Amino acid sequence: MAAPKTLDKPIEKTLGESLRERGVSRRGFLKFCAATASMMALPPTLVPTIAAALEQAKRPSVIWLSFQECTACTESLTRSHAPTVEDLILDIISLDYHHTLQAAAGDAAELARTQAMRDHAGEYLVLVDGSIPGPDANPGFSTVAGHSNYDMLMETVEHAAAVIAIGTCAAFGGLPGANPNPTGAKSVMELVKDKPIVNVPGCPPIPKVITGVLVHYLTFGTLPELDAYGRPLAFYGQSIHDRCYRRPFYDKGDFAKSFDDKGARLGWCLYQLGCKGPSTYNACATMRWNDGTSWPVEAGHPCLGCSEPRFWDAGGFYNPVSVPISASGMNVLGAAAAGAVVGGAVAGLSKVQTKKAEAHRQPVTVEELEQKL
Amino acid sequence: MPSLNHIPVTLDTRPLGDRTAAGCLARRHGNATPILYELRHALDRLITTGETTKIDLAAMPFGPGDLDHLLSVLGTGEVQASVDALGPTRIQETGIAGVWLVDYLSSEAQRLALHLEIATVPEILRPQPHDLDDAIATLDARLSAEASASSLTS
Amino acid sequence: MSGSMEFLLWTKGPMFDIAIAIFAIGLLVRIAEIFMLGRAKNFAEPRAGEWKPGLTTVVTRSFADPGTFKRAPFNVVVGWIWHVGFLIALLLFLPHIELIKSLTGLSWPALPNPLISLVTAVTLIALIATLVHRMTHPVKRRISTLEDYLVWTVVFAVVLTGWLAYTRMVNPYPLILGMHILAAEIMLIILPFTKLTHIFTAVIARWYNGAAYGRKGVQS
Known part of the structure; x- marks a missing residue:
């Protein structure tokens, strides 16, 4: 096989320039900015700021690494249904390596990655989907081109500007990391300590949220404001429950009790059916899925809490939020029975002691008592 | 496990507009009202x-x-416009x-x-400031082209 | 990792198992001991039955007699308000019913959430009033022990965190819900070993009293 040709370094162009080159008018650009604001979950009042920033924006190089994952995150991204804007963005970011989407294979593919790392050292973004068998785990659980996931991640992020963990596996360990975690799966933030990390969890994440985070970086050149779990506040700042259109039913006490009862048909609150909306932070309730068509709760299914850490281990999907994870009535009964036995033993012991004391009781005189005082 | 026959399948023959994804009757959830009040404040401003x-x-x-x-509360006014960009x-x-x-739309x-949009004219209908800046120059160019064309024909 | 969600899962998982085990073992130790030790054997001829007067007293002792009310109206009224409020919030709030259902299989209808929220707010105010009263009333202040203040703090923490979680006034929600569950677990753990045991023993003690009166043929 001939050695693959070294790729040329792309010419840097601002977004304003490349849009004008495509014949996009200023009204078109305004519309693009309005759609971008909507995608970033920013209010329309920021459109002029976005326009000014986008005019100067440069296309970042993006390396997408896929580890222990199911490709749903990529499927989600490529199923985002706003082609004009997303196409522009995907043209505008330079997706230099993505082993599911790229045409190149084998050495050429790996060369594209190392080339992008060299050409854009300190500037490129690394997107990761899937969890990574940690440094202590058997590296054979997951390899790409003969490299362990761990080695490839650490090598690639070394000169990255930032790392974006796409999906719950990359962000929190996800399904591979669920109990008993046979592959020793770890999240990106457990392994990468010296780079800014943005977590975009979800199983999969909403496509507009993935592009929204990229567009934020593209627009402002900075990472968005994050919560304690490294999630962008613009998308993960409010819980499903607080933005749920069924919330008034929760407040009124109208609950669906099964999937086919009157309450379910009337679209009442799904708390009793195990909705994790109260403790889940994501944008489903407003951004929705499938091009804004609907989202799980609107389709009548409780939220599973897929954008939260350890959601696979958080108890049954159909148990309400207030129900403990593992304790059962039998455990409590067992503990109570043990308690009754111990209590009986204690009572028996004190009875024996009382009897013994009675048997050996000696009369005491006043003089003896006074001596003791 | 109950058999497949136990899943109650019903045919919904209502017109599409009356239905929602959950198969239940479309109804109001009261979330339009706050927007209407927000509109009122915006109009005031x-x-x-x-x-x-x-x-x-x-x-x-x-x-x-x-x-x-x-949208039904807001109703339909007289003006309709379309921008192709x-x-x-x-x-x-x-x-x-x-x-x-x-x-x-894409x-x-x-x-x-x-x-x-709460405005006298929506922003996208108005000429964009940079386009206005270029307007006189563009017109001048066309005028001189016109002038040279007419001088050629005369 | 130590985020709010992990904290919540810890309180809902291992910590709940530990708390419920200590509670169940501790409480049954106390109750089994009480029943097995019983009362000193009474050799006198019973004048009347024990069961009916015993059960009657369980109910009648819940209401203060006019004398007690006159002497300590604050204790009676405020005590009643927060006890009833606490029980309503504990037993008629849907998430709590779901928890009980998951453990016992028993369930009953819930009250609407805003009503529970109102009751809880009243309970909180009543609880604060009891603390102020305890700290300002000259006799109460002198007879109060560290245990009294500990029990008050734990009960107040349970109600306060529950109300904050319901009203979602603390962000992130998993943190405040976890704090509420943890507070309830601390309450479960100390329950068998403090005066909180009265939740279960008050009924037994009243029955013993009523039964003893009944046996003697005295009005209970």
Whole structure:
């Protein structure tokens, strides 16, 4: 096989320039900015700021690494249904390596990655989907081109500007990391300590949220404001429950009790059916899925809490939020029975002691008592 | 495990508009009302200070039927406009003067954003400032082209 | 990792198992001991039955007699308000019913959430009033022990965190819900070993009293 040709370094162009080159008018650009604001979950009042920033924006190089994952995150991204804007963005970011989407294979593919790392050292973004068998785990659980996931991640992020963990596996360990975690799966933030990390969890994440985070970086050149779990506040700042259109039913006490009862048909609150909306932070309730068509709760299914850490281990999907994870009535009964036995033993012991004391009781005189005082 | 026959399948013959994804009757969830009050405040600001407001309807936690209810309360006004830039953008005046529904569509007619704009004229209809800056130069160029063309013919 | 969600899962998982085990073992030790030790054997001829007067007293002792009310109206009224409020919030709030259902299989209808919220707010105010009263009333202040203040703090923490979680006034929600569950678990753990045991023993003690009166043929 001939050695693959070294790729040329792309010419840097601002977004304003490349849009004008495509014949996009200023009204078109305004519309693009309005759609971008909507995608970033920013209010329309920021459109002029976005326009000014986008005019100067440069296309970042993006390396997408896929580890222990199911490709749903990529499927989600490529199923985002706003082609004009997303196409522009995907043209505008330079997706230099993505082993599911790229045409190149084998050495050429790996060369594209190392080339992008060299050409854009300190500037490129690394997107990761899937969890990574940690440094202590058997590296054979997951390899790409003969490299362990761990080695490839650490090598690639070394000169990255930032790392974006796409999906719950990359962000929190996800399904591979669920109990008993046979592959020793770890999240990106457990392994990468010296780079800014943005977590975009979800199983999969909403496509507009993935592009929204990229567009934020593209627009402002900075990472968005994050919560304690490294999630962008613009998308993960409010819980499903607080933005749920069924919330008034929760407040009124109208609950669906099964999937086919009157309450379910009337679209009442799904708390009793195990909705994790109260403790889940994501944008489903407003951004929705499938091009804004609907989202799980609107389709009548409780939220599973897929954008939260350890959601696979958080108890049954159909148990309400207030129900403990593992304790059962039998455990409590067992503990109570043990308690009754111990209590009986204690009572028996004190009875024996009382009897013994009675048997050996000696009369005491006043003089003896006074001596003791 | 119950057999497949135990799953109650019913045929919903209602017209599509009356149904939602959950198969239940479309109903209001009361989430349009706060937007209507927000509109009222925005109109007040437009009248007193001239400040315009845009509301992103995609960012609202609407339930099935809420958006339809909001638009039916606002009604339809006299003006309709369309902008052809990066796909069509449809502008519809609502029955409330100064409140516009701006629907940004892609060239495949998929919605990119849906705004309510409270302004005398929606921003996308107005000439863009940079275009205005270039307007005289563009016209001058065309005038001189016209002049040279007419001098050639005379 | 130590985020709010992990904290919540810890309180809902291992910590709940530990708390419920200590509670069940501790409480049954106390109750089994009480029943097995019983009362000193009474050799006198019973004048009347024990069961009916015993059960009657369980109910009648819940209401203060006019004398007690006159002497300590604050204790009676405020005590009643927060006890009833606490029980309503504990037993008629849907998430709590779901928890009980998951453990016992028993369930009953819930009250609407805003009503529970109102009751809880009243309970909180009543609880604060009891603390102020305890700290300002000269006799109460002198007879109060560290245990009294500990029990008050734990009960107040349970109600306060529950109300904050319901009203979602603390962000992130998993943190405040976890704090509420943890507070309830601390309450479960100390329950068998403090005066909180009265939740279960008050009924037994009243029955013993009523039964003893009944046996003697005295009005209970």
